[in-house]
Amino acid sequence: xxxxxxxxxxxxxxxxxxxxxxxxxxxxxxxxxxxxxxxxxxxxxxxxxxxxxxxxxxxxxxxxxxxxxxxxxxxxxxxxxxxxxxxxxxxxxxxxxxxxxxxxxxxxxxxxxxxxxxxxxxxxxxxxxxxxxxxxxxxxxxxxxxxxxxxxxxxxxxxxxxxxxxxxxxxxxxxxxxxxxxxxxxxxxxxxxxxxxxxxxxxxxxxxxxxxxxxxxxxxxxx
Ligand SMILES: CC(C)(COP(=O)(O)OP(=O)(O)OC[C@H]1O[C@@H](n2cnc3c(N)ncnc32)[C@H](O)[C@@H]1OP(=O)(O)O)[C@@H](O)C(=O)NCCC(=O)NCCS
Numbered sequence: 001x002x003x004x005x006x007x008x009x010x011x012x013x014x015x016x017x018x019x020x021x022x023x024x025x026x027x028x029x030x031x032x033x034x035x036x037x038x039x040x041x042x043x044x045x046x047x048x049x050x051x052x053x054x055x056x057x058x059x060x061x062x063x064x065x066x067x068x069x070x071x072x073x074x075x076x077x078x079x080x081x082x083x084x085x086x087x088x089x090x091x092x093x094x095x096x097x098x099x100x101x102x103x104x105x106x107x108x109x110x111x112x113x114x115x116x117x118x119x120x121x122x123x124x125x126x127x128x129x130x131x132x133x134x135x136x137x138x139x140x141x142x143x144x145x146x147x148x149x150x151x152x153x154x155x156x157x158x159x160x161x162x163x164x165x166x167x168x169x170x171x172x173x174x175x176x177x178x179x180x181x182x183x184x185x186x187x188x189x190x191x192x193x194x195x196x197x198x199x200x201x202x203x204x205x206x207x208x209x210x211x212x213x214x215x216x217x218x219x220x221x222x223x
Contacts, residue, residue: 001055001056002055002056003054003055003114003115003118004053004054005051005053005054005118005121005122006051006052007050007051007052008039008043008047009043010040010043012052013039013043014036015059016034016052016059016062017034017035017036017039019059019060019061020033020039020062020103020105022108023106023107024105026191026192027188027189027190030189030190031087032080032087032188032189032190034064034087034103038087038088038089041089041090042066042089045066045089045090045092046065046066046089046094048126048130049064049065049066049067049099049126050062050063050064051063051065051119051122051123051126053115053119055110055113060106060107060109060110060115061104061105061106062104062119063101063104063119063122063123064089064102064103064104065099065100065101065135066084066089066092066100066102067093067094067095067096067099067100067132068083068091068093068096068098068100069091069093070093070095070096070097072091074100074136075199075201077184078138078187079184079186079187079188080102080138080187080188080197081188083102084100084102089102096132098132098133098134099123099126099127099130099132099134099135099136100136100137101135101136101137101200102137104119104120104123106119111168116172116176117172117175120172120173120177120178121176123135124176124177124202124204127202127204128206131206131207132204132207133203133204134201134202134203135178135201135202135204136200137178137200138184138187138188138197138198138199139169139170139173139178139197139200140169140170140188140193141153141156141167141192141193141196141197141198142167142168142170142193143165143166143168143169144156144167144192144193145191145192145193145194147165153183153185153194153196154183157180157183157198160174161174161180173200177202178200178201178202179200179201180198180199180200181200181201182198182199183196183197183199184196184197184198184199
C-alpha cells in the first residue's frame, strides 16, 4: 500500500466534502462539518495548509489548517467555532506564528494503515517549512464516550497518556509527537468527547533551539 500526501486542489473539493461528512456522522447536524464552499475558501485563503492523503491513488484523508490571527493566543482557552470562525478560516493571518490544526480525518476503511501518521508528519514538515513556532489544535477524546461516566476528562487523558486506556484519536496524536498541554471544555459540541477536547501542541524544534540559544546568549550577557 502506498501513501501519498499532497496539497489539495479545487478538483478535490467534492471528494473531500464527502469524506469529511463520512468521518463525522455524529457531528453533521451541528454545523462543524465542512461544506464544499468552505473548503474552496480554505484553499483560496491558505492553499499550502490544505493537505490530501491518497492510499493507492484514492483520496482517503485530509488535513485542514489555518494560522490564527496574531491578536489571539491559541494556547489560551478557545472553541473550535471561535478560532476557525465557524470553519471559514476568515481571519487566517499569514503573519501569525502558529499552524492551527482545524481538522484531520481519514476514511474509516483506511484507519490503522498509517495514513494518519503520514498526515501528521506532513503537518509538522509544513510547520517547519513555514518557520512557524508550533502546531496547536483541539483533539477529540474519541473513546471517552465508552469510559465510565464517573471518570473525569483529566483522569481519562492521563490514563491514555500512561498507556492504560486506548483512544483512537488521542493515541494517534501522542504517537505523532503532540503533547497535551491542557483541556478545552466546550471546545466542540461532540457527544463522543463529552464536549471536552485536549489542547495539543507540537513545538517546532528549529524554533525551540533558536529561542533556547537566544536565551543562553542573553544569560551570558547578563553575567
Ligand atoms: C484520528 C485519525 C485521523 C487517525 O488516522 P489513522 O489513519 O487511523 O491513523 P494511523 O493508522 O496512522 O494510526 C496512528 C496511530 O493510532 C493508534 N491506533 C491505531 N489503531 C488504533 C486503535 N484501534 N485504537 C487506538 N489507537 C489506535 C496507533 O498508536 C497508531 O500508531 P502506530 O500505527 O504507530 O501503532 C482517524 O482515526 C480519524 O479520521 N478519525 C475520525 C475523525 C476524527 O475524529 N479526527 C480527529 C479530529 S481531532
